[in-house]
Structure formats: structure tokens, C-alpha cells
Amino acid sequence: MRRVLVSGASGGLGIEIAESLLNDGFYVVMLCNKNKSRLDSLLKRFPDQSRGIEVNFLDDVNYDTLKQEVGEVDSIINCLGISSSQISWKIEKSQWDKVFDLNLNVPFRLAQLFIPEMRKKKFGRILFFSSIVAQKGVVGTSAYSASKSALLGLTKTMSSELAPSGITVNCISPGYMDKGMISEVSDDFISTILDTVPSKSLGKSQNIVHAVSFLLDEKADYLTGQSININGGVI
């Protein structure tokens, strides 16, 4: 049975990805922070195929212990992330550092943790989540957009390093989706955002779910180092 680690599994996109992978027969280790209760129904429905682990990555996490708790995985989907809105000349260093820790350092560290076993097995799938915000100049998003841009460079470098070991590294860059972080955005701002989207609608989260399944497939072994934009046609 293929074993997948999903960070941010209690989030709007993470939970749908986890559910789809469970339905497809994967063993899924789901990481969450404050909202473990959101995982309850999946843990109940798939008792032999799932595990939920609470971890706050802003605490001093012992990664070796976490690795033991997670066990072996052949794929990592880094859905965890936080948004941040503050104008660049006002953002505090502590906020900047927190956003970089959660959006960049933790996804990298989680991937790094499991690479040695993937290399031994000559198989692995690593997915990062960037954002449309990393590609556009959205006012008030300096820390978020910079941290998400860094993932694009990281994807390219790691994919080159790991391709000889049968490990693909890709990034999904969602546009404005109908689940998850969008719940923090006011209706007025959503309608302003939609003016910039050719499809004039929020994206259905199932678009992301399908892309994840595709990228995880054993047959998708020549698709690496890419950022897949799922954004309703924003260029």
C-alpha cells in the first residue's frame, strides 16, 4: 500500500486531498495543528488506512520523533500554510519569520526528512503548494508571496537533484479556490479579485484534488520540476 504524508490535512484543500487519497486506497498520515476534530470522520471511516497527528510547527518540534510517528512514506503533500496581510513597510520581523517558517522552512524540512528512504527505494513524490499570489503583485502580501515564490525555486532545484533517484518534485500554484484560506477574505474583496480572473469564478477545490492524484501516480514519472497553475486562466 502506498503511504502518503499530508501536512495541513485539516485545512480546506488538505482535507479534500486526504479524503480522495483514502478513497483511492492510499495509507494517509494527516498532520494538523488546532483542528484535529476536522479529521475525525476520515479517521473513523478509514481506521486501517489513516493516522492523524497534531503538531504545531511554531513550537520546538523534534523532527526525529515526528519521523518515527509518521513511519515510512513514499509521497509528501505539503498543504500547510498561513496567509499574511500587511503592507511591506509595516510588517514586523516576527511576522515575516513566522510566515517563512511555516510556508517555506517546514515544507522543506518535512521533504528533507523523508528523502533518504525515497532515494533508497528509487521512488518518491514531493509536492509543494505555492500560490497565484507569488506570481502577481498583490498589495499587502509581501511575506506570503515571497515565501511562496521561494517554493518555486526550491521545486526546480530539488527536482534536478532528485530526478536520478526516481523522485519527482512539483508545485501546485492555486488561484483563488472555493475552500480554505478564501474563508478569511471579505465578499467585497472576493468580487474585486474575481474581476482579475478570466473564468470570473472561484476555483473548485476538486481541480486541485485531481492534479494531486495525477502527480502522485506512478506513471507521472517524467513530470518534475514544474509549477502547475490552477487559476481559472490568469496569465
Ligand SMILES: NC(=O)c1ccc[n+]([C@@H]2O[C@H](COP(=O)([O-])OP(=O)(O)OC[C@H]3O[C@@H](n4cnc5c(N)ncnc54)[C@H](OP(=O)(O)O)[C@@H]3O)[C@@H](O)[C@H]2O)c1
Ligand atoms: N485555498 C486557496 O484559495 C489557496 C490559494 C493559493 C494557495 N493556497 C495554498 O494551498 C495550501 C492549502 O491551503 P488551504 O486553503 O487549505 O489552507 P487552510 O484552510 O488555511 O489550511 C491551512 C493548514 O495549515 C495548518 N497549519 C497552520 N498553521 C500551522 C502550524 N503552526 N503548525 C502546523 N500546521 C499548521 C492548519 O492546521 P489547523 O487547521 O489544524 O490549525 C491547516 O491544516 C496552503 O499552502 C495555501 O497557501 C491556497
